[in-house]
Amino acid sequence: MIREEELEIAIKVVIVGNGGVGKSSMIQRYCKGIYTKDYKKTIGVDFLERMIDIDGEDVRIMLWDTAGQEEFDAITKAYYRGAQACVITFSTTDRNSFEAVKDWKKKVENECGEIPTVLVQNKIDLIEQSIVTFEETELLAKNLGVRLFQTSVKEDLNVSNVFRFLATKCHEIIKQQYNNVLSQNTPTISQFNPTFHSKNSGTIVLTRPLRKSKRKSMLKKCGWI
Numbered sequence: 001m002i003r004e005e006e007l008e009i010a011i012k013v014v015i016v017g018n019g020g021v022g023k024s025s026m027i028q029r030y031c032k033g034i035y036t037k038d039y040k041k042t043i044g045v046d047f048l049e050r051m052i053d054i055d056g057e058d059v060r061i062m063l064w065d066t067a068g069q070e071e072f073d074a075i076t077k078a079y080y081r082g083a084q085a086c087v088i089t090f091s092t093t094d095r096n097s098f099e100a101v102k103d104w105k106k107k108v109e110n111e112c113g114e115i116p117t118v119l120v121q122n123k124i125d126l127i128e129q130s131i132v133t134f135e136e137t138e139l140l141a142k143n144l145g146v147r148l149f150q151t152s153v154k155e156d157l158n159v160s161n162v163f164r165f166l167a168t169k170c171h172e173i174i175k176q177q178y179n180n181v182l183s184q185n186t187p188t189i190s191q192f193n194p195t196f197h198s199k200n201s202g203t204i205v206l207t208r209p210l211r212k213s214k215r216k217s218m219l220k221k222c223g224w225i
């Protein structure tokens with residue numbers, strides 16, 4: 001029987017949106033606490049992670065930064081697979097990026113199905129140059145059925161709330177599934193393939209190998225020996 005303290009919860013989050021909306025900057029800000037004015041377009045996919053505490057438990061958030069340019073679509077799509085949460089980003093000063101939000105949602109949905117998703121309006125520090133009204137943005141979020149966050153990566157406004165919100169949602173789902181597995185006594189968690197996975201909504205990985213006796217009792221419980 002696996003004890004909870006032997007498990008680590010890891011959540012894969014994909015960040016999508018048109019080029020130049022601030023995806024890489026957001027991830028850098030959140031994971032490294034830095035911000036740069038330079039724009040270096042992402043080629044393909046990048047990756048950073050951060051540990052946070054949810055309900056007294058360590059949760060590893062793995063952030064996948066995908067290129068916004070269409071030319072990289074074929075590469076980035078492959079990385080959506082297995083994502084448990086999604087951030088769709090557009091920029092306050094770029095109308096095209098706002099118009100593209102629905103397409104981004106579809107692209108991710110095609111690969112991952114329905115996963116916890118948020119809409120992020122970034123560069124809110126440039127609100128005076130805004131190309132979209134608050135009502136339009138709110139309506140879009142409502143129609144997509146997702147929560148809206150307004151952020152400024154530059155001013156470090158609201159960024160961590162985005163990831164905390166998603167991590168909390170995923171954490172609830174994962175816990176629920178973990179409890180279901182334990183109560184159903186099904187052989188889903190294994191030492192040899194140590195992930196617990198169900199419909200894209202949760203991954204629990206073993207952080208350290210189980211002791212021999214524990215492994216035996218777990219395999220027994222799963223009906224494998």
Ligand SMILES: Nc1nc2c(ncn2[C@@H]2O[C@H](COP(=O)(O)OP(=O)(O)OP(=O)(O)O)[C@@H](O)[C@H]2O)c(=O)[nH]1
Nearest residue numbers: 019020021022023024025037042068123152153154
């Ligand atoms: N004013 C302002 N500028 C920002 C903000 N966030 C990012 N930027 C700037 O926007 C530009 C583009 O940011 P990136 O993070 O590279 O954009 P991206 O979405 O990763 O772009 P791709 O890699 O092409 O998909 C950079 O010059 C950033 O400094 C913000 O909150 N406010």
